Amino acid sequence: MKKYISVLRTSPFFSGLTDEEILSVLHCVNATSIVKTEGTYIFRAGDSTEEMGLVLSGSALIIQEDLWGHRNILSRCKTGDFFGEPYAAKPGSVLNISVVAEKNCEILMLNVRRLLVTCPTACDHHQKLVRNLVSVLANKILIFNDKITHISKRTTREKLLSYLSSESIKHSSLSFDIPFDRQQLADFLCVERAAMSVELSKLQKEGLLKTNRNHFELLT
Known part of the structure; x- marks a missing residue:
């Protein structure tokens, strides 16, 4: 050991x-x-x-x-x-x-x-x-409380924004890596991967974020 x-x-x-x-x-x-x-x-x-x-x-x-x-x-x-x-x-x-x-x-x-x-x-x-x-x-308990907060949101978009906002706060930065690939993120948020990908594309077009694989940058 x-x-x-x-x-x-x-x-x-x-x-x-x-x-x-x-x-x-x-x-x-x-x-x-x-x-x-x-x-x-x-x-x-x-x-x-x-x-x-x-x-x-x-x-x-x-x-x-x-x-x-x-x-x-x-x-x-x-x-x-x-x-x-x-x-x-x-x-x-x-x-x-x-x-x-x-x-x-x-x-x-x-x-x-x-x-x-x-x-x-x-x-x-x-x-x-x-x-x-x-x-x-x-x-x-705190970790699972965070997850409940994210998945209790009504839409895939709200779940994504809740999770990414939380990760930004955790990293004290608007630019950060998450610990999941896309399928894992969909499984974590309890959403369909295809629907999640659509929402991520919309969020990028709206200028709310940039993403490359598991790296995200939130734009304010």
Whole structure:
């Protein structure tokens, strides 16, 4: 795990811990690493888990799918991001999401259940991890709240403008890259790709934005 210490060090879950403490507490949460190839499932809807995942390299998509293959992208996890923590923190809960490797990736699996019981050594690191887990869960709520804000808009145009405005604020710039390609963006906003492309063309003709692949520039 030492080769990934730079990733772990910047993770909010290990905030306030030294490198030595991080390596020490990995045993507390029974940390194991797995490798997944592009397109393979890490978690599947319908399963239950006691573990959450931390992306060490590559990226993954948190999705919802129906029986007919329609996909709704909830979020994208890049290096250093977590997934599955709400389900792992509630014993017996069934996943209503799937997690798929967007690119070849290595994942650190952490047993959350071991955090929710008294540590036999009563270590201070354990208490820090519990506090950090609460912060991680709160941040996930904020992320999904943003998504709800975007997809609750009535039209494809309004959904696009809501999302792009939010990304502009997040980057503190009118010029920014988004983490999705066009199909992924359509899945994230719960719209048809063709309809979204039409709206993007209209917005460009109206002088509201410029776009090239996943780069956008908003014009005011």
